[in-house]
Structures are given as structure tokens and as C-alpha cells.
Amino acid sequence: MVSADDLLSRESLRRLPPELRPAVDPAELRTRVVHFGLGAFHRAHQAVFTENAAARSGEPWGITAVAPRSASTVRALRDQDCLYSLTERRPDGHRTRVVGSVVGALAMGPDARTVDALLADPEVTVVTLTVTEKGYHRSPSTGGLDTAAGPVAADLAAAADWPLTTVVGRLAAGLAARMRAGAPPINVVSCDNMADNGAALSRVIHDYIRASTWPDRAEILDRLAESVAFPATVVDRIVPATSEADRAVAGAALGVRDALPVTGEPYRQWVLEDSFAAPRPPWELDGALFVPDVAPYQLTKLRLLNGSHSALAYLGAAAGLTTIAETMTADWGERLVRSLCAEVAPTLPADGPDPVAYADDLVVRFRNPAMHHLLRQIGSDGSVKITERWLPGLRELRAHGASTAVLELALAAWAESTRRADAPADPAAEALAACWGTATRPAETVRALLRVLGAADLAGDEALTASVADRLPALRAGRVEI
Ligand SMILES: NC(=O)c1ccc[n+]([C@@H]2O[C@H](COP(=O)([O-])OP(=O)(O)OC[C@H]3O[C@@H](n4cnc5c(N)ncnc54)[C@H](O)[C@@H]3O)[C@@H](O)[C@H]2O)c1
Numbered sequence: 411m412v413s414a415d416d417l418l419s420r421e422s423l424r425r426l427p428p429e430l431r432p433a434v435d436p437a438e439l440r441t442r443v444v445h446f447g448l449g450a451f452h453r454a455h456q457a458v459f460t461e462n463a464a465a466r467s468g469e470p471w472g473i474t475a476v477a478p479r480s481a482s483t484v485r486a487l488r489d490q491d492c493l494y495s496l497t498e499r500r501p502d503g504h505r506t507r508v509v510g511s512v513v514g515a516l517a518m519g520p521d522a523r524t525v526d527a528l529l530a531d532p533e534v535t536v537v538t539l540t541v542t543e544k545g546y547h548r549s550p551s552t553g554g555l556d557t558a559a560g561p562v563a564a565d566l567a568a569a570a571d572w573p574l575t576t577v578v579g580r581l582a583a584g585l586a587a588r589m590r591a592g593a594p595p596i597n598v599v600s601c602d603n604m605a606d607n608g609a610a611l612s613r614v615i616h617d618y619i620r621a622s623t624w625p626d627r628a629e630i631l632d633r634l635a636e637s638v639a640f641p642a643t644v645v646d647r648i649v650p651a652t653s654e655a656d657r658a659v660a661g662a663a664l665g666v667r668d669a670l671p672v673t674g675e676p677y678r679q680w681v682l683e684d685s686f687a688a689p690r691p692p693w694e695l696d697g698a699l700f701v702p703d704v705a706p707y708q709l710t711k712l713r714l715l716n717g718s719h720s721a722l723a724y725l726g727a728a729a730g731l732t733t734i735a736e737t738m739t740a741d742w743g744e745r746l747v748r749s750l751c752a753e754v755a756p757t758l759p760a761d762g763p764d765p766v767a768y769a770d771d772l773v774v775r776f777r778n779p780a781m782h783h784l785l786r787q788i789g790s791d792g793s794v795k796i797t798e799r800w801l802p803g804l805r806e807l808r809a810h811g812a813s814t815a816v817l818e819l820a821l822a823a824w825a826e827s828t829r830r831a832d833a834p835a836d837p838a839a840e841a842l843a844a845c846w847g848t849a850t851r852p853a854e855t856v857r858a859l860l861r862v863l864g865a866a867d868l869a870g871d872e873a874l875t876a877s878v879a880d881r882l883p884a885l886r887a888g889r890v891e892i
Pocket residue numbers: 446447448449450451452477478479480540541542543544545546576577601602603604645646647648649650651
């Protein structure tokens with residue numbers, strides 16, 4: 411018998427009905443994957459693919475997850491023997507089960523030595539990351555590592571035995587230790603929503619090593635080139651932040667307490683560049699797609715799904731709404747998604763998914779009434795998200811003289827969000843807010859905001875900034891005019 415007072419653990423797991431248990435016995439797995447970013451998405455995506463790959467292959471692929479910041483998440487996960495549940499939210503109901511592929515949890519600072527030892531361990535041949543766009547500390551203008559950013563500069567200046575606070579620093583130091591130890595090749599796989607995320611991660615790691623004071627940095631860089639692969643990936647599953655209500659649903663389904671459940675839509679996809687340098691879990695056994703070039707999938711997903719998501723987030727907030735599903739019941743929601751997809755479609759590679767069919771699927775996924783995906787969560791960190799999701803397409807369209815009406819509306823809604831006292835969290839929040847203080851004309855403010863994004867070219871496009879500024883009054887009045 412299990413009781414609602416029990417905590418999820420390997421012990422209580424044995425008493426759960428088989429349909430709620432993981433596809434693998436966690437006791438049979440070993441750490442062969444190290445993951446940075448112990449957030450909701452990893453637990454609902456890569457951990458599930460890895461569990462199913464291990465179950466179907468019989469190979470013992472276990473994950474040790476490293477939390478860059480939250481020691482309390484690590485404690486809570488350890489208290490549950492690293493088990494947690496996933497609830498799939500379908501329009502017609504929930505399905506909950508326990509995931510068993512995570513076998514270790516570490517806090518990046520306090521457990522730095524163990525993290526380093528794992529990164530140098532020959533058995534570990536895969537590192538994955540979900541640390542949000544801001545976790546890469548890229549310069550908005552160059553895309554390389556912003557070595558002047560406070561935490562990066564502090565890590566570069568830190569003494570050898572001082573805990574590093576950036577994932578880029580920790581990973582660079584760990585990979586360097588692996589190279590020095592002569593350990594076998596390894597794959598480092600970014601699973602964050604960025605175009606060409608493999609190259610982006612490779613670049614910041616290389617930049618970090620180049621900027622370090624390590625006497626052997628040139629050799630380390632040479633060895634890295636030979637034995638570390640940074641494949642690009644496209645990850646897709648809508649995974650909202652976990653709420654108290656989600657904890658209650660998980661507890662009721664399991665009959666035991668779970669402090670760290672995750673929820674997600676039924677859909678999931680993982681497309682990976684087939685350029686691995688070392689053994690990896692056979693994720694294809696769970697439907698992952700290995701392709702020579704992920705760019706067509708990547709750009710389609712970022713510009714259509716994530717682009718629409720961000721547009722809905724800021725427009726929905728202007729209209730006083732709270733969740734994505736709510737925006738899809740507004741008279742402009744579906745129109746916004748379809749017209750944004752149609753506007754951006756000409757910027758997508760011809761050999762990618764069909765944009766019209768993709769938009770059809772998005773409407774269905776976004777409408778899912780069982781999902782409670784907060785606009786505020788999606789709207790956070792806009793300065794690092796919309797530079798990936800909107801601006802490259804916007805540039806291409808404007809260079810060809812094509813209409814950019816929908817992106818202008820979206821940009822206006824984002825601009826308006828930065829003015830509000832309750833603006834979503836953003837690493838550039840101060841600089842964005844300051845744009846409203848000094849400028850006298852709205853178009854001036856729009857120009858200043860675009861410059862904060864590192865988009866001086868777009869800031870210099872007077873027709874664009876005027877058109878964005880013209881849309882502000884309606885949005886401020888809560889009207890979405892599309
Ligand atoms: N949630 C989704 O639907 C989804 C879908 C596809 C891709 N992703 C990608 O996964 C990322 C994480 O999403 P999530 O839902 O797990 O979010 P989350 O808030 O649950 O977790 C964020 C993780 O990133 C870490 N992090 C935050 N700021 C950091 C920083 N400055 N440096 C290092 N680490 C930092 C946190 O410690 C945490 O581990 C997203 O930013 C996105 O790139 C998410």
C-alpha cells in the first residue's frame with residue numbers, strides 16, 4: 411500500500427501500479443549523460459527520450475543532472491531518489507507516470523568537483539544543456555561570448571579552486587580537464603531554443619578557453635577540435651512551469667507526494683544533427699530524427715512556433731489575458747498565428763516542413779485547453795528570445811521589400827511590455843526601461859529598444875520604427891488590431 415503521506419522514492423515506486431512506473435529500473439542505469447539545467451523542460455523531454463532509449467536498447471544510459479543555481483531543487487530531487495512524474499495534458503484528460511532516467515542530481519557550485527570528475531569520466535560521453543538563452547552569455551552584436559558580462563568576467567578571473575557560476579565556465583573547465591586527462595571524445599548537445607545552437611555553444615566554449623589564463627589553452631583548443639562534437643538540435647515540446655495545481659494532480663494520480671512533477675503536451679519532437687563524436691543513447695528508438703542538417707527544422711520551429719508564442723505572449727498581455735489557450739479563444743488569436751506564419755514563410759528553407767500544415771498543427775497545440783502555459787513565462791527574457799525568433803526573419807523580409815505588418819505588431823506589443831511596471835523579467839530589464847525615460851517621441855523609444863537588442867540596423871530603419879510606434883496607442887488601450 412502507498413499513502414499520500416509517502417514521498418515518491420525507489421521504495422514507494424515498487425508499490426505503485428505498473429502503468430505508473432518508469433520504462434526502466436533506475437537501479438540498472440549508470441551516469442553516462444551529464445545534463446546542465448535541472449528545469450522542467452529537460453525532465454519532460456530529453457529525460458523521457460533517454461529513458462525510452464535505455465529501455466528499448468537495454469543500454470544503461472542514466473543522467474546526472476546539474477542545477478546551475480537551485481540547490482533546493484537538487485535537495486528535493488535527491489529526497490525522491492531522483493524520481494519525478496510527468497503528466498501529459500491532453501484535451502481529453504491527464505496521463506501521469508514516473509520517469510526513471512535521472513540517476514543523480516548535483517548543484518553546480520557546491521558539487522563542482524563531482525561535476526568535473528563526471529565530465530572527465532570516460533563512461534560519460536554525452537553532455538546536454540537546457541540553460542535558457544541567457545545562460546550562454548552571448549554578445550547581442552557578435553553572437554560570441556560576452557567576456558565583459560559580470561559573471562563571465564568573474565569566472566575568468568577566479569582562482570583555480572573558486573566555484574565558477576556560469577555554465578559556460580564550468581563546462582569549459584570540465585572539458586579542459588577531460589582533454590588534459592586524455593579521456594575519450596564526448597558530445598556536447600545544446601537543447602536550447604537558438605538557431606544553430608550547436609555552433610553557438612561551441613563558440614562560447616571556445617571563446618571562454620581563449621580568454622582564459624590557462625597556460626595550455628592553445629593545446630586544449632586543438633584537442634577540443636579533435637574530440638568534442640557540438641551537434642545542433644531542435645527540441646520541441648510545450649512544457650509550462652510547474653504549478654501547485656500540477657503538484658496536486660501528480661500526487662492524486664500517484665498516491666504519493668511528488669515535489670518536482672512536470673507537465674507537458676502530448677506532442678514531442680527531437681531533431682539532431684548526425685555529427686556525434688562518441689557513443690550516445692539510441693534516441694532514434696524513441697522517435698528522435700538524425701539528419702545531416704537541422705537548419706530547415708530549426709528555423710521553422712523558431713520562427714513559426716516560438717515566433718508565434720512570443721507574439722501571443724506580448725499581444726495577449728496587452729489584451730489582459732493570461733495563458734496561450736486563452737489567446738486562442740480571442741477573435742484575433744488564430745488569425746495572428748496563421749498570418750505570422752504566412753508572413754515569415756518566405757524566409758524559411760524550402761526543404762523544411764510545410765508552413766501551412768505547420769500553422770495548422772500550431773493552432774491545435776496552442777488551443778489545448780488542458781495546458782496552462784502562462785504568457786508571462788513565455789514573455790520573460792524577451793531581449794534574448796525575440797532576437798532569435800523575430801529579428802532574423804524581419805531583416806530578411808525587409809531586405810526584400812516584403813510586408814512585415816505582423817512582426818511590426820508583435821514588436822510593438824513587446825516594446826509596450828517593456829514600459830509596464832510589471833514588465834516580464836529580462837536580463838536587460840534596466841536598459842529596456844531606461845529607453846522610456848529619455849526619449850521624447852515614441853519612434854525614438856522604439857529605436858532605443860532595438861539598439862538594446864543589438865539591432866542597430868533595424869533601429870536605423872525609419873519606416874519600421876515609425877510603423878511600430880504607430881501601433882502603440884491601440885495596444886496601450888488593450889486592442890489587438892490585426
Ligand atoms: N519549456 C519548454 O516548453 C521548452 C521547450 C523547448 C525548449 N526549451 C528550452 O529549455 C530552456 C529551459 O526551459 P525550462 O522550461 O526547463 O525552464 P526552467 O525555468 O524550468 O529551467 C531553466 C533552467 O535554466 C537554468 N538557468 C536559468 N538562467 C540561467 C543562467 N543565467 N545560467 C545558467 N543556467 C540558467 C536554471 O537554473 C534552470 O535549470 C528554455 O529556455 C528553452 O531554451 C524549453
